[in-house]
Amino acid sequence: MVPRRILFTRLIDFMASQGYRVVDESVGEGFIRFRDSEREVVLRVVEDTSRDEVLSTVIQAAFDAASGKAAYVAMPIELVSKIGDHAFRIHRIGVLVYDSHSVFELVSGEPRGRAKQAATISREDKNDERFAVMLESLSARLTRLEEAMARLSLLDELKTRLDILEGMVLSQKPRRAVEEERASKPTQVEAVKEHVERSETGGELPSFLKDNPWLDILSGKSS
Amino acid sequence: MFEEEYKRRYVFGADYGTSDFKYGPITQGEKPLVVENRGYFPEPSIVASILGSVREVVVGRDVPLFLESGADLATRLVYPMRSGTIAKDDTRSWRVIKELTLMALKEFKPGGFGFKGFYLVAALSAIAPRYMYETLFEIYREIAREDNLIHSATIIPQPLAVAIAHKTTSCVVVESGHGNTQVAPISRAPIRGAVVALNRGGSDANAITAEILKDAGYGDLAREEALVRQVKENLGLLPLDLDRAISYAKSNPEAVRAAYQVPGTRIKIDLGEHSWARFLIGEYVFDPNHELFQSYFRRGMPRPRDAKVGDIVFYGMLNLADTIIASIERCPVELQPHLYGQVILSGGNFSWRPPEGLKGIAVDAETKLSHMLRQRGVENAKVTLSPEPQYAVWRGCIVFGYAVPANYQWSWEKMEGWINLTKT
Numbered sequence: 001m002v003p004r005r006i007l008f009t010r011l012i013d014f015m016a017s018q019g020y021r022v023v024d025e026s027v028g029e030g031f032i033r034f035r036d037s038e039r040e041v042v043l044r045v046v047e048d049t050s051r052d053e054v055l056s057t058v059i060q061a062a063f064d065a066a067s068g069k070a071a072y073v074a075m076p077i078e079l080v081s082k083i084g085d086h087a088f089r090i091h092r093i094g095v096l097v098y099d100s101h102s103v104f105e106l107v108s109g110e111p112r113g114r115a116k117q118a119a120t121i122s123r124e125d126k127n128d129e130r131f132a133v134m135l136e137s138l139s140a141r142l143t144r145l146e147e148a149m150a151r152l153s154l155l156d157e158l159k160t161r162l163d164i165l166e167g168m169v170l171s172q173k174p175r176r177a178v179e180e181e182r183a184s185k186p187t188q189v190e191a192v193k194e195h196v197e198r199s200e201t202g203g204e205l206p207s208f209l210k211d212n213p214w215l216d217i218l219s220g221k222s223s
Numbered sequence: 224m225f226e227e228e229y230k231r232r233y234v235f236g237a238d239y240g241t242s243d244f245k246y247g248p249i250t251q252g253e254k255p256l257v258v259e260n261r262g263y264f265p266e267p268s269i270v271a272s273i274l275g276s277v278r279e280v281v282v283g284r285d286v287p288l289f290l291e292s293g294a295d296l297a298t299r300l301v302y303p304m305r306s307g308t309i310a311k312d313d314t315r316s317w318r319v320i321k322e323l324t325l326m327a328l329k330e331f332k333p334g335g336f337g338f339k340g341f342y343l344v345a346a347l348s349a350i351a352p353r354y355m356y357e358t359l360f361e362i363y364r365e366i367a368r369e370d371n372l373i374h375s376a377t378i379i380p381q382p383l384a385v386a387i388a389h390k391t392t393s394c395v396v397v398e399s400g401h402g403n404t405q406v407a408p409i410s411r412a413p414i415r416g417a418v419v420a421l422n423r424g425g426s427d428a429n430a431i432t433a434e435i436l437k438d439a440g441y442g443d444l445a446r447e448e449a450l451v452r453q454v455k456e457n458l459g460l461l462p463l464d465l466d467r468a469i470s471y472a473k474s475n476p477e478a479v480r481a482a483y484q485v486p487g488t489r490i491k492i493d494l495g496e497h498s499w500a501r502f503l504i505g506e507y508v509f510d511p512n513h514e515l516f517q518s519y520f521r522r523g524m525p526r527p528r529d530a531k532v533g534d535i536v537f538y539g540m541l542n543l544a545d546t547i548i549a550s551i552e553r554c555p556v557e558l559q560p561h562l563y564g565q566v567i568l569s570g571g572n573f574s575w576r577p578p579e580g581l582k583g584i585a586v587d588a589e590t591k592l593s594h595m596l597r598q599r600g601v602e603n604a605k606v607t608l609s610p611e612p613q614y615a616v617w618r619g620c621i622v623f624g625y626a627v628p629a630n631y632q633w634s635w636e637k638m639e640g641w642i643n644l645t646k647t
Binding site for chain 1: 252390411627634
């Protein structure tokens with residue numbers, strides 16, 4: 001087993017190599033506090049591999065992480081091989097592993113608030129991007145719709161004008177001429193028959209309409 | 224001609240039958256959609272109001288989802304056309320008719336531009352009084368005002384629609400519904416003064432079936448209307464001659480004996496020694512005057528009574544052949560042979576299937592009616608059964624709406640034409 005003072009020195013050296021400086025340490029209570037330009041890191045050291053010690057250290061590290069600091073736990077390699085690193089990764093608690101010769105980082109610790117913030121920012125960026133695409137598509141569709149509406153309004157306008165002109169012409173024509181013109185147009189009965197025949201060839205109409213003698217009778221009705 | 228082209232795309236048929244409501248536009252093809260002609264008035268509940276699903280009346284396919292158990296179910300479930308007519312002040316029935324119509328039109332409302340409402344052709348019973356036409360037009364006016372779903376509307380009698388669907392211009396249509404039967408002669412138009420109605424329909428055949436079930440020891444099942452109807456349809460027989468059929472059944476009991484297994488249950492109905500009574504079910508629809516029926520009347524089965532609705536008398540006990548003769552004899556003599564030459568039977572009450580082993584004893588409706596008419600001296604009658612009676616009225620509505628010109632205005636004198644509802 002590595003003496004505690006030597007272990008602390010190795011851990012401080014390792015963290016210094018990562019850009020952190022010591023702000024506080026307690027060999028007796030088993031923690032070292034570091035800082036860099038952005039954040040504070042609390043490293044708690046496990047030496048005794050008993051269940052109580054491990055549990056107590058991990059709970060304290062979880063509190064550190066919850067308070068927005070970067071939390072680390074330093075553990076002997078034999079303990080890590082027993083308990084694994086999955087829970088630490090999920091809860092974003094960093095893990096430093098040591099043996100009699102060296103220290104290395106198994107899991108990187110990151111303050112919870114910062115991770116959440118980063119994720120939120122990334123999600124917001126993605127949402128903004130999606131909304132921009134949707135807006136662009138909607139705007140294009142709206143433009144096409146406006147163009148179609150304009151064309152329809154024009155058609156309505158033309159039809160109204162045509163109705164007015166037709167009314168004017170009919171009111172000016174002598175009655176006989178109008179009657180002659182009407183006679184030359186296909187009658188309602190002929191129009192219905194023609195429509196049925198046309199539809200029959202196109203196969204659109206239901207069978208009960210085809211060859212139905214009522215079409216003649218009904219289409220000849222007039223007020 | 225623009226209006227005509229438009230009309231031919233948006234003709235919509237609505238057949239308000241006694242049991243079912245058949246509806247759909249011309250584009251629906253050969254068959255309409257069918258829902259039960261009924262509405263349910265659910266009890267207002269706090270849960271429904273919290274969930275925002277308060278509905279005064281529910282119609283169509285949603286009805287089973289709202290049905291609650293309880294003694295007042297019968298009063299909350301309304302079948303507006305059960306008797307073929309709706310009383311003027313029966314606001315709940317009219318409400319159901321409005322909801323059904325709205326549901327049907329909304330289901331087919333096209334999207335996009337250019338839709339100005341349907342040309343709606345509705346069909347009512349031939350004996351519907353004038354106030355029913357007025358009330359229905361008022362409902363259509365409200366729908367046109369509120370939802371722009373109707374451009375113009377018209378109403379035609381159901382027998383006319385049946386004749387149109389059968390491509391027959393001179394005929395007599397016998398339309399039998401749940402509560403009554405109408406005999407309507409047609410010659411290029413309905414001959415309104417010659418319509419004769421019977422106060423007898425499918426419900427009366429159900430009543431005699433229930434009595435037969437009681438006699439055979441199935442009194443508990445006789446109270447369930449749906450089951451009684453199944454028994455009628457599966458065990459009921461139509462005799463060519465009732466006396467001969469009963470005498471045959473009594474000397475050959477095993478040939479007439481039949482059992483009916485109710486699908487999906489353990490219930491099996493075996494009429495046993497009462498199997499001869501199967502012939503009474505069909506006979507009662509055609510002629511309830513045989514002395515055998517008297518014993519049922521004496522035991523409490525209601526006798527079909529004469530009734531008067533509007534100007535029409537509904538005969539209770541007149542047999543079907545005499546009813547047809549009475550109706551045809553109100554028409555010009557010259558026309559009568561053409562009418563006898565084409566008698567069309569329409570409605571589920573005429574779907575009698577004679578079993579193979581009882582040929583000549585049990586018959587179909589066409590054979591029975593031809594036989595009855597022959598007994599009364601009508602030799603040249605040609606009776607046909609509508610092949611798809613449930614769709615014939617809707618088909619007639621579509622043809623009518625398709626062919627009648629859009630500018631043919633409604634006349635209360637002729638009772639035909641379009642009422643333009645876009646101008647109201």
